[in-house]
Amino acid sequence: AQSVTQLDSQVPVFEEAPVELRCNYSSSVSVYLFWYVQYPNQGLQLLLKYLSGSTLVESINGFEAEFNKSQTSFHLRKPSVHISDTAEYFCAVSLNNAGNMLTFGGGTRLMVKP
Amino acid sequence: GAGVSQSPRYKVAKRGQDVALRCDPISGHVSLFWYQQALGQGPEFLTYFQNEAQLDKSGLPSDRFFAERPEGSVSTLKIQRTQQEDSAVYLCASSRMSGYLQEQFFGPGTRLTVL
Numbered sequence: 001a002q003s004v005t006q007l008d009s010q011v012p013v014f015e016e017a018p019v020e021l022r023c024n025y026s027s028s029v030s031v032y033l034f035w036y037v038q039y040p041n042q043g044l045q046l047l048l049k050y051l052s053g054s055t056l057v058e059s060i061n062g063f064e065a066e067f068n069k070s071q072t073s074f075h076l077r078k079p080s081v082h083i084s085d086t087a088e089y090f091c092a093v094s095l096n097n098a099g100n101m102l103t104f105g106g107g108t109r110l111m112v113k114p
Numbered sequence: 115g116a117g118v119s120q121s122p123r124y125k126v127a128k129r130g131q132d133v134a135l136r137c138d139p140i141s142g143h144v145s146l147f148w149y150q151q152a153l154g155q156g157p158e159f160l161t162y163f164q165n166e167a168q169l170d171k172s173g174l175p176s177d178r179f180f181a182e183r184p185e186g187s188v189s190t191l192k193i194q195r196t197q198q199e200d201s202a203v204y205l206c207a208s209s210r211m212s213g214y215l216q217e218q219f220f221g222p223g224t225r226l227t228v229l
Contacts (some may be wrong), residue, residue, distance in 0.1 A: 009154075019207075043117075043118070043220040043221050046217050092146075093201070100145065100209065100216060101170065102157070103159070106154075107156050
């Protein structure tokens with residue numbers, strides 16, 4: 001069975017500072033990796049995903065994540081955060097099966113302060 | 115509608131009551147998922163439908179939980195004889211087709227509180 005660990009439950013950071021949200025997974029088979037974001041009082045939204053190809057994937061709002069197979073990690077980074085990035089971020093994995101069930105980490109609350 | 119909708123948004127039940135939570139997926143989406151999100155935790159998979167067929171219900175925590183999607187569109191998650199440990203946000207997601215390349219679109223969730 002696969003599992004996802006997000007070591008940091010909360011990450012406070014000042015506006016315009018860089019941030020890294022850590023995600024590690026365990027699985028005996030190949031996985032597909034996702035980051036979802038949940039803004040206050042809203043549903044989960046897909047931020048970015050890694051399926052194959054380049055190990056560095058980017059989102060439209062400046063976030064990026066790098067798949068590292070040897071370290072079984074998929075950390076999320078942004079070089080300069082905005083107040084509007086304040087949200088809960090969830091890392092998730094999916095196995096290559098028809099069901100596409102997602103296994104989520106516990107989430108990291110990013111708190112951007114002015 | 116443009117997205118996945120869920121109703122009610124909030125539900126308070128007394129222990130022992132039955133509840134029914136509704137999910138309206140995006141029109142035409144084949145796959146539908148239910149997840150349970152306890153306070154301070156990530157969502158956990160409950161069950162999965164492809165059209166009207168329930169293909170995976172391995173995540174349902176007990177036989178008090180039952181889900182259906184009789185016409186392959188709207189889905190209902192029913193919890194019988196609710197317990198306090200059932201208190202959580204119940205999330206519904208849909209995707210256009212089945213398979214790992216398909217993005218899941220999530221609804222806002224139903225927050226269930228069992229007193």
